[in-house]
Amino acid sequence: MICIGIEGTAHSIGIGVIRNKSGLCNVLSNKIKTYKPETGGIHPREAANHHAKYIADLIKESVENAKIDFSDIDLVSFSQGPGLGPCLRNAATAARALSLTLNKPIIGVNHCVAHLEIGRGVFRDCKDPVLLYTSGANTQVIAFAEGKYRVFGETLDIGIGNCLDKFGRNVGLDFPSGPKIENLAKKGRKYLDLPYTIKGMDIAFSGLLSTSEQYYNKKLSLEDICFSMQETCFAAITEVTERAMAHTEKDEVLLGGGVASNKRLCDMVRTMAEDRGASFFAPSIDLCIDNGAMIAWLGFLMYDSGVRMDIKDTVIDQRFRTDMVDVIWRD
Ligand code: AMP
Numbered sequence: 103m104i105c106i107g108i109e110g111t112a113h114s115i116g117i118g119v120i121r122n123k124s125g126l127c128n129v130l131s132n133k134i135k136t137y138k139p140e141t142g143g144i145h146p147r148e149a150a151n152h153h154a155k156y157i158a159d160l161i162k163e164s165v166e167n168a169k170i171d172f173s174d175i176d177l178v179s180f181s182q183g184p185g186l187g188p189c190l191r192n193a194a195t196a197a198r199a200l201s202l203t204l205n206k207p208i209i210g211v212n213h214c215v216a217h218l219e220i221g222r223g224v225f226r227d228c229k230d231p232v233l234l235y236t237s238g239a240n241t242q243v244i245a246f247a248e249g250k251y252r253v254f255g256e257t258l259d260i261g262i263g264n265c266l267d268k269f270g271r272n273v274g275l276d277f278p279s280g281p282k283i284e285n286l287a288k289k290g291r292k293y294l295d296l297p298y299t300i301k302g303m304d305i306a307f308s309g310l311l312s313t314s315e316q317y318y319n320k321k322l323s324l325e326d327i328c329f330s331m332q333e334t335c336f337a338a339i340t341e342v343t344e345r346a347m348a349h350t351e352k353d354e355v356l357l358g359g360g361v362a363s364n365k366r367l368c369d370m371v372r373t374m375a376e377d378r379g380a381s382f383f384a385p386s387i388d389l390c391i392d393n394g395a396m397i398a399w400l401g402f403l404m405y406d407s408g409v410r411m412d413i414k415d416t417v418i419d420q421r422f423r424t425d426m427v428d429v430i431w432r433d
């Protein structure tokens with residue numbers, strides 16, 4: 103079965119084409135175009151306009167790149183939520199148009215669940231992981247329990263990527279600032295105290311963000327601040343991930359989201375996994391960031407397990423929670 107997936111929850115519009123191959127996800131193509139605001143943060147309407155401008159060409163490009171014809175497509179899936187309303191609406195509209203034109207079924211999927219399933223889809227040994235999902239807008243520790251993907255811990259305020267991007271914006275770094283902060287952090291030597299905020303299994307980053315900005319205003323070394331930010335927020339999410347693994351007695355950890363391209367974060371989580379005798383999985387970065395292939399793969403899993411949707415069921419849901427999905431494709 104060949105499925106095309108349309109991702110459009112936030113800053114990126116992604117079109118992926120996948121094929122199911124012996125129970126694993128074979129990515130045939132995965133094209134992404136990212137909106138970068140000239141100033142400030144993501145403006146939902148401008149991001150949506152960006153997606154609308156590129157979506158048709160990107161669909162064509164991705165289908166060509168997959169070396170298939172439109173007539174080979176068996177299923178259309180799209181990110182139904184959570185995300186920014188205008189962006190979600192454009193992705194959903196494109197998916198509906200494609201489904202009706204090709205006369206093929208349509209499935210709306212949960213974006214966060216797609217981040218987890220793509221890891222299980224590309225690694226045969228990744229069967230029942232705890233997912234550490236760290237992206238711009240989201241920071242969640244997710245694992246399967248009793249028929250649903252449950253959120254064991256998450257941010258109480260902003261996503262970890264937003265925290266890094268916001269700090270970067272206020273100190274004059276380009277968007278996205280995560281990679282720039284990673285580079286600066288490599289030259290940091292001194293750990294500066296930052297709030298380490300964990301409440302139960304949840305975390306918060308805004309105290310760390312404002313303290314980092316205060317350090318910058320006091321002209322402390324930017325390298326040291328970046329180093330300290332990374333050490334602090336990565337340690338906190340690694341701690342929550344480890345506690346989720348201990349609680350659920352799972353012995354696999356999987357990374358997802360754009361922040362997973364950070365080497366220091368990978369090293370910290372890998373070390374934690376090794377210390378516990380657990381397996382560590384990090385998909386290639388094009389499958390960690392928001393992308394269409396993961397949406398296509400989850401669409402396939404749902405369709406294959408019997409889920410069906412009519413156009414009337416494809417209304418977007420900005421607040422689509424991870425644990426609202428009945429995970430009927432797993433035992
Ligand atoms: P996503 O929302 O999953 O597409 O991921 C985008 C987020 O990942 C942005 O907030 C980026 O700043 C962040 N990011 C990308 N690369 C890195 C990196 N090397 N280190 C930290 N954050 C990163």
Ligand code: MG
Pocket residue numbers: 213217237240359391392
């Ligand atoms: Mg994401």
